Amino acid sequence: MKKISVLAFAFALVGFTAQAQEVATENAQQPAQQEQAQNGKQKVAPDELPDAVKKAITTGEEYQGLTLGETYKVQGAEEGAPATYEVQFVNGEEQPVVVRFDETGKKIES
Numbered sequence: 001m002k003k004i005s006v007l008a009f010a011f012a013l014v015g016f017t018a019q020a021q022e023v024a025t026e027n028a029q030q031p032a033q034q035e036q037a038q039n040g041k042q043k044v045a046p047d048e049l050p051d052a053v054k055k056a057i058t059t060g061e062e063y064q065g066l067t068l069g070e071t072y073k074v075q076g077a078e079e080g081a082p083a084t085y086e087v088q089f090v091n092g093e094e095q096p097v098v099v100r101f102d103e104t105g106k107k108i109e110s
Contacts, residue, residue: 040074040075040076040077041072041073041074041075041086042072042073042074042075043070043071043072044071044072044073044085045071046068046071048071048073049071049085049087050085050103050104050105052101052103052104052105053085053087053101053103053105054105055105056101056105056106056107057087063089063099065091065092066089066090066091066097067089067090067091068087068088068089069087069088069089069090069096070088071085071086071087071088072085072086072087072088073085073086074086074100082102082103083103084100084101084102084103084108085100085101085102085103086098086099086100087099087100087101
């Protein structure tokens with residue numbers, strides 16, 4: 001009987017530890033998302049990009065051979081300023097390449 005009690009306690013402890021780790025992981029991800037939202041940077045799906053930006057990505061020779069990664073809509077710093085779009089690509093060497101576009105699909109030089 002004593003072995004069963006010890007075994008039940010061990011399973012309960014393992015379950016509690018796993019649950020605590022999940023909560024810690026979720027809490028660690030939330031500040032990063034909140035920080036991006038505060039900076040006016042919002043993650044969007046590639047199909048939510050303006051048509052001009054999608055066209056620039058698909059027809060631009062410099063983007064051929066790159067894999068499309070995450071895409072973001074970035075609000076202008078000043079009120080009323082137009083939004084820009086940040087598109088992340090990954091090249092064959094797994095190096096991130098970030099390109100910014102305006103709403104008309106024109107590349108914004110940094």
